[in-house]
Amino acid sequence: MRDRGLSEEEVMRGLLKMRAKDLSYDRIFSSMCTPPHPIALKAHQLFQETNLGDPGLFPGSAELEAEAVRMMAELLGHPEACGYLSTGGTESNIQAIRAARNSADFRDGNIVVPRSAHFSFDKIGDLLSLEIRKADLDGDLKVEVGSVEELIDEKTVSLVGIAGTTEFGQVDPIDRLGRLALDWGIPLHVDAAFGGFVLPFLGGDWRWDFSVEGVTSITIDPHKMGMATIPGGGLLFRHPEDLERLAAYAPYLTVARPKALTGTRSGAAAAAIWAVMSHLGMEGFKEVVNGCMALSRRMASGAKEIGIEPVIEPVMNVVTLRMEDPEGVRAALLGRRWRVSTTRSPKALRLIMMPHSTAENVDLFLGDLEDVLRKKA
């Protein structure tokens, strides 16, 4: 650190220079994040200095957190669900699995996750000293319930199902996993980090949330499709005693038994979540999700027209296009300022249609994709 600081003008110049190196979202098809809704930005700014870790000092912020949790509980089919706002999907998954692990009276347990689970589950296995058993997927890239059952044993502390897989946007058969969980008396955690703010607005008869009896906890990420600010995560439990297993004792704070993994926590992010959910309502979110789904269908059918098949018909706003050399195509598209990602098994180009995506960019992108593939052929 320098002895004498830079002037405010110099600092702002430095910041603007760095900000110019960051990409703008419009040509990004690789991210599950999106620019926050304008009302999220306003809310965030207003609550910038508040700390949810000390709710006695910030009862207004704490009330916004409680209301946001309540709205999410309703959204997820169980208004009585309890929980808190986390830093994001990884913390939520850690804490859900930790609560499940701590309900067992042994510490050498395992959890059974789909092979399609987010990479954070490997981190969780390391952190919590649990064996991560990966169940096979079927041809549609949903978890095979039979494979899950084969992996369960007396040391299994939780099953995990995914509602919106990171790579393919697929939804596991949560209702069948729920029956399995009840049969074995094991908690079932649903990772809906991405799907939580998509599936409730899709219509259709999805059965993946607390309406499935065996589901004991759900991860949902407002800072993805919820258009809130980072760090905006959510974790909900069906049973208050599971949340209670996460309680710590903090004598000098205004909260006796904090449940979050972190100590100091952003009140600003809570305000942003509350603001977007209150402002959009079910109708507003339906509109956002319908828009992303229309673009997903446009992308998938445009790809078919140039001879590329999607791995699965888009279930959510994730489009994966099967090809021999997705890495090469990704690199060529990067030269044309498109950001896409890839999947490994099966090999595909991965494109996420987010609220920042536009029909114009989908069409421009498809033109460039056709061109890149022709040049490679």
Next chain:
Amino acid sequence: MRDRGLSEEEVMRGLLKMRAKDLSYDRIFSSMCTPPHPIALKAHQLFQETNLGDPGLFPGSAELEAEAVRMMAELLGHPEACGYLSTGGTESNIQAIRAARNSADFRDGNIVVPRSAHFSFDKIGDLLSLEIRKADLDGDLKVEVGSVEELIDEKTVSLVGIAGTTEFGQVDPIDRLGRLALDWGIPLHVDAAFGGFVLPFLGGDWRWDFSVEGVTSITIDPHKMGMATIPGGGLLFRHPEDLERLAAYAPYLTVARPKALTGTRSGAAAAAIWAVMSHLGMEGFKEVVNGCMALSRRMASGAKEIGIEPVIEPVMNVVTLRMEDPEGVRAALLGRRWRVSTTRSPKALRLIMMPHSTAENVDLFLGDLEDVLRKKA
């Protein structure tokens, strides 16, 4: 969640109503947080939408993180130290201990912490399945090195020293702990969540950072005395291989081996940290810390004048006042709109002099404290 959303005006009205319930910081003596520096707010806003979890999309934000880490490494006496910006002290402590645990080839280990360690270490013990052994304190509330040594055995994966204890603002004898760590070949983690942005600016010949040979990692919290925004934490390692033990594999992101505990991470908080450190420099921080120390001395000597003794002479900007019934006094002061906290052993009123504290409020507070004590007597 309601079907039809509220208008923008209704949402803003709701937010302002809640914000009015939150306290303003000026009469808060119980918090280690403070309103962010104005330049932190500007920086945060400018980078609100960026995600450090995907640095290929946000190379400018990633550069700010790297520069902030480098500045902290210099501040902590080892410019080559490596690390990352975390969500705060708890994440940093978790990750430091996780790296230490993972360097051992067994999983039933223990760590030795001072009895004065932050409550997050109990959380860490649960999370990482480590036994937390608590060493005794001496009369000055520093850890007794002899007690630490007695608790070490072949399963000890880390020692922990505190540079700025949460309750009393005391600094453990890190140099002696460092020698112990070297003798036993065990990592020594220093929790300087609060002290990291205080001790370097105090003058004097403190030996507590990477200049002590045995220190392998340090937690430092810009969102406390660093006047940055939440979530602004820091974790530094002396050896790159320790940071590497935290790496995960994320195939679809633009970063191959992310080290943070969380996935999506606030670029805004990184920009805020960079901005405050660049703007204040060593001189600016010295001024801030000198101001807080002057208020601490004013509070301690004012208390003596009304017949109350500090538990220890203020080492940092934490003043603890010994009394019979701190809880009763705290409650009475709450009626006069002062927020203070208490300690248990020894029993004291705990007051933190932060950048938002003023001489005027210290004097007003002392008047109210005298009054409250007289009425109780």
